[in-house]
Amino acid sequence: QLYGDTDRQTLQALAEKLKEDLLARDEISRVAVSGWLDPMMVVEIDEARLQGFGLSLSDVEDAINTGSTTPLTAVLRNDSTYLQLQASEQAYTATDFAALPLVTTADGRQIRLGDVTHISDTFDDSSAVLSRFNRHDSIAVQVITAGNGDISKTVDAARAVEQEWRRGGVLPTTVALTSWYDRSTNINERLDLLVRNAVTGIALVFVLLALFLNLQVALWVAAGLPFIFFGTLFLMSDSMLGLTLNAFTTFGFIMALGIVVDDAVVVGESVYTERSRHGDTLANTVRGTMKVAVPTLFGVFTTVAAFFALSHIEGRLGVLYSQFAIIVTLCLILSIIESKLILPAHLAHINTRKRGPGNPVAALWQRCQHGADSGLVWLNERCYKPLIHRAIIHRYTVVILFIALFILVMSMPFTGAVRFSFFPDVPGDTARAQLTMNNDASFGMTHANLLRIEEAAYAADQQLGGDGAQAYILNLQVMSEADQSGQITLELSDEAPYDINEFTRRWQQLVGMPEGARTVVVQNTPRQVDALRVELRADSDDTLMQAGTVLRAELERLNGVSGIEDNLQPGQPQLNLELTAQGRALGLTTADLARQVLQSFSGQVVQRYQRNADEIEVKVRYPETERRNATDVLNARVRTDDGSVVPLSSVARVSFGYTRDSIIRIDGKRAVYISADIDKEVLSATELVSGLRNELAPDLERQFPGLDIHFAGEAEEQAETASSMEKMFALALVAIYMLIAIPLRSYVQPLVIMAAIPFGVVGAVLGHWLNDLPLGILSLNGIIALSGVVVNDSLLLVARFNETRAEYSSLHAAITEACSGRLRAVLLTSVTTFAGLVPLLGETSLQAQFLIPAAVSLGYGILFATLITLILIPALLRIQYDIHEVLIKIPGRGLAEQTC
Template sequence: ELGEVARVVDGFAETDQFALFDADPTVLISIFRTGDQSALEIAAAVHDYVERTRPGLPEGISLTVWQDQSTILLARLGTMFRNGLTGFVLVFLVLALFLELRLAFWVSLGIPISFLGAIMLMPGADVTVNVISLFAFILVLGIVVDDAIIVGENVYAHQEEHGEGLRGSIEGGREIATPVIFAVLTTVAAFMPLMFVPGLMGKVFRVIPLVVIPCLLFSLVESLWILPAHLSHIPKRRRNGPLRRLQQRFANGLKLFIRRVYRPVLELGLQWRYTTAAVGVSTLIVTGGMVLGGWTNFHFFPTMEADFIAASITMRQGTPVSETAAAVRKLELGAERVRRELVEETGEDYFRHTFTAVGDQPMAAREGGPLAGMINATAPHLGEVAVELLPSQARALSSEQVVNRWREATGAIPEAVDVSFNASIMAPGDDIDVMLVGSDMDRLRAAAADVKAELAGYTGVYSIADSFRAGKREMKLGIKPAAETLGLTLGDLGRQVRQAFYGEEAQRIQRGRDDIRVMVRYPLEDRRSLGDLENMRIRTPDGGEVPFGQVAEVDPGRGFASIKRVDRNRAVNVTASVDETVTTSGAVLADLQNRVLPEVLARHQGVRYVFEGVQAEQIDAVGGLQSGFLIALLAIFALLAVPLKSYLQPLIIMGAIPFGLVGAIWGHMIMGLNVSFMSMFGLVALSGVVVNDSLVMVTFINRKRALHTDLNTAIREAGVARFRPILLTSLTTFFGLLPLMLERSVDAAFLQPMAVSLAFGVVFATFITLMLVPTAYLIVEDIRRLARKLAFGHGEPDSGAPSPLDPDGAAS
């Protein structure tokens, strides 16, 4: 029988892996959703199963839910819902203070109608309810009422003029329909390029235009067809209640401000129009100088707050699992030290659970950047410690601050090849990632060592490493001439050594759903050391046995852990992280590119470099965004030229775009934020929003000009007439985003730059629309008259000649 000649063990496959959960041995079971399943429903089912199963478990065995992503999702959804509701209330209050209460109600009704329309289309666009899509709704909250404000205010003005509701709705809606339609289309054109941004960031944030654009289109339908119908039935008030009297105070106060402040200032600006224009241009120049002077920094992608932090460690390949466990223990001790310090400082235990893995890196494999989930990191030289923190709303320190303290408390682990700490939900790559490429591996390693040494000299740069990994120690076998006389070949030698130490699969047995492999090999105690190899006996073809040392030669060495090639050349990546509170990755990369790397490459001929990681993602995404921005500007120009029937007036209107960017930059400085990729998203979207008020202003100037022979009078009357709707559209956009900008929770921190760009840009552009657009209109008219005078020797050559600044149909 087999048991008489061999020891039979029915057990699990041998592995150098084990895990601890809160210092107890554990087995981790991962549960994922598939297809259209809801993450919240899956999480609820898991929690229900755990609660039902716990009472029946044996003593000493427990079930704990770990790394439940649904709690993070719920917290962020709650933050978005809360800010969205607060923004809606603020928008309604702004409208109610400056418009008649019922008018404010019907204008605000456009928000839920637009949102419901967009929600109806979300499944078809493959958009789910998540943090980004909810942020898109908040972003568009104050924008969707812009067209309704313009239509409603114009309808209300007509109704006040003659007191007829239906007639006022028809006249007011028809008069403003063309500029409103094209104003919405210009905003759609500005958001459209955000759908086609390349790279990882583009895939994540393409949800924003997929939500915003349907909202805008539905708001257009509501403002032109539904809102006038509602406003036509508003009766004239016969008595004034307290709310009406309060509203009248604000309305009368605004009228007084327009008459006593805005109109005289506008007249002064028109009189000194070139000085006014010079002040505007100076503002652009000063702001540009402040940006170049470093008053605000560019950080491509800010850290996204996480409730889990992790430290992964990589030892030299071939390291015994016991040494890896000892190194992992240093990470655990560092975490325990930070835990005690936080308890002493805050009185709260920031750490909910701690998970330790030896022989594996589950968090790194799952969240290691763009290739996450493609790595099966299982080997005895790998280890990881992960910590679940209190929810971000319940702690004063961010996950990045906690992980920085953990890094300091752990200190250096010299025996490790690489130690990395992670505190972000998503990152486009390493802050610093320089890929060195060349044909000579020795030169590459020397160049990588020089770059690492230079990086170590920067303050705020840490976790410096390279991608070269020496392989496991190996024994290269050769066969002696004496062995060949015995009939042995190198293949026979290799096969027998493999069978003895790794095993030979004799057969497979099906046991239920499991496929059981039957492996034949030496007992564990006979295959643990090199001495066991030396004591091995090799079987000859005639059935005899000879000592291993008589027939085999052994050449010790190391193999390669991995080989990376780029364009048939070897490649090594040098990576590092940057503490943004000390310096920026942009500053470090600029110095590397201008000073360090040219010197390194001069010392190591045949080596070249390219930037990877965040820098590569930044070049890809920003380049795509810039191209999209140019296309958006062309589309906006074309859309403006159609209703205005002019090629000069669209340029006057688009002159507000640079000043919107000025407002966005100042907003970042006021809020203490760095300019990020999300800020650039906001700047592109801003280009379509800021032209809306300018379009309405220029349209009304054209209409007033058709009624007045004096251009100055036409401009003054148009400015006074459009002051209230222009102010309201800007205030609703700003106050709709204000709760998100003031949100102290770290859940919304990475979205705030886009909100700041849009909100402050629109507010600043409002003053430009009310002052510089009329001024620019008059300056262009001066230039046109001067050109005609030079061409014809006098003023107007022909009163019937068409003017690009006075398009046909302006009076219609």
């Protein structure tokens, strides 16, 4: 950003040079300049003096085109000569144009262009531009990363140019250069978040495994993560899938942290148990791996199925989440290779025999391991086995209690105990105010309001920041390149004693509704669609205007609704000119009238020429003092064919009206829209749309027959996404069922295993309640992913039960042994998964807020579903056999055989 107390010519010259220096870098391919004014040579007519010499605007135009010509070339060439001929008389400066001959008087005196006009080397004012930065005039030079370009390299190259300018003395003392709105910071922060969570997560997983298993097992399980992540990065490369490290792929890595170690933990625990019981041999390593190979393999497949469904959700966010799901899927596939092939090879060399402590630290660690192992044994023998025993005996009571718990928790979003916001607002690191003025507002009023909004931002900072003189607004940009709109963007310091949500609310309060403003939207969350958009359709414009006015008034009185915008206004004000019979009698045509009015008020571009890097337009027009309002148009004078000058009002009828930029038709009906912003901490879009649809919409349709009301914006996006999510969730459940049925060879046992899924959802809802987070699309995506993860523990229990069923004559004993024998593996996989997500759940950075709802769904869902699974699955297994025993007594045993 170039800014300072200097003239526009200096700023634009510096901006042009800066753009050239940036584009000279190989890493930078696109640079956009905002706040730019096109250079223009303006020739303003003194009508009185022009008439004194009997001249018109057309005579001035002819004089310019005759006296100032672009280079004309010709070539003299024959068998012995080649010579280029050029004739040029181009005027380049205001002085050059002022010297052009216009007319010679009767006494031989030559009248030049500068004698009857005022010529200025200035800028095009056809589009009013207001560009300020930190309360100074400025020009913004924006570096844009093209396609799949590396944003970090692009930013580094831009910063290098900035440093060269600072060191090279390019800038005058009155101009400053600064860089801001750096989007690479988001990527770098996400990468830092990934590394920080990876290190912390791996450390927690390592400590847990080392405590409950063996230091060597923990080391080799943790060592598999770099293989998985670097392997995924290789598959992302341009030579493979061509994916980039962006917001969603880095989030995919973070979410994968807690998932990919699951099967490695199960394999490690199984091998460790087998070798510690039967000896440290290769055969026992293979046996330990093969015991859990099938359930863990299909457990990964169920997780892949869930993320595959997530990657095919329709809608705008579905495209983005597909990258997230692809990364997790790649990590899971590589985890199969690591846990089934690489990990067993490492574990084949570990020593599970107890050794005497070599030093005090080792002795202390052994005591910790012994305490953890003893504690787990005590938990298993003294607590869990008796609990299983009671759960099996009172199995129907257990199931009824869990169903009641499910109903109770799932009612929380409907009672308001857990808020629901389908598209929750995740605060950004910048705040923005967007101003839209009425269609008849002047650019002067627009600029004045923008300056008031700018001062309101500084006032909000001062009020919230306390009595101190320190300001917490780092950078503030004001930009308007249209007559009736503009925006202000600002960055706050990380040291501000208030959060960005608090700031935007105070800013909105101080701004209010400025004079002539249509809408003022203050927000800190980038929006792709309107929070609320209502489309009204009818055959009559009057019906649309009246219904729209009623709807807007209703929205204005609602708390939490702001930034209301519509296209109810009739359009831009317009003067319509119609040639009269008297005008035609004087030889004028409509084309003559339009041309002369255009020349007088908009000006006529009579020439274009190149000056350095700029194309300069030469425009002839009246001075600004003679073209300020409608009265000046009415007082304008028109030249007839015979050269006489008459008032415009004598040859044309002038009427006032409005024009629409466009007329919207939907299904053959005219349509208007009303949109609004919503403070989702006060009111969710779902609640607002539901209230409008059930209460206001029927009243409007009764009051205005023929009116159709359609809810778009987030409501439409939500309907599309929710419908797609329902289909994909159902598809994921079917895929999970089929994948579980294959290794179990049963139609009923997959249903027993999938009973964990609803209670994973219970855990996700409770997690949002505990963390005071609203349920939204990010949470629902986490729940879909959760459906593929929570079945893994149940699959381990049921697979083990199928083995013990053949070993024990008592069904009760087989269930108890299967569940207690897999207790350590189930607890370790769930706790390590949760531990991998714990660092993310504790993050307070803005970058983490986007992922935390999905992490809460996954982390708490797994933790809660595991606790439920350890109690519910034994009861369901016993109920399965109760049903089998009933059916076996019914004639025709085919159905009974299918229940087991």
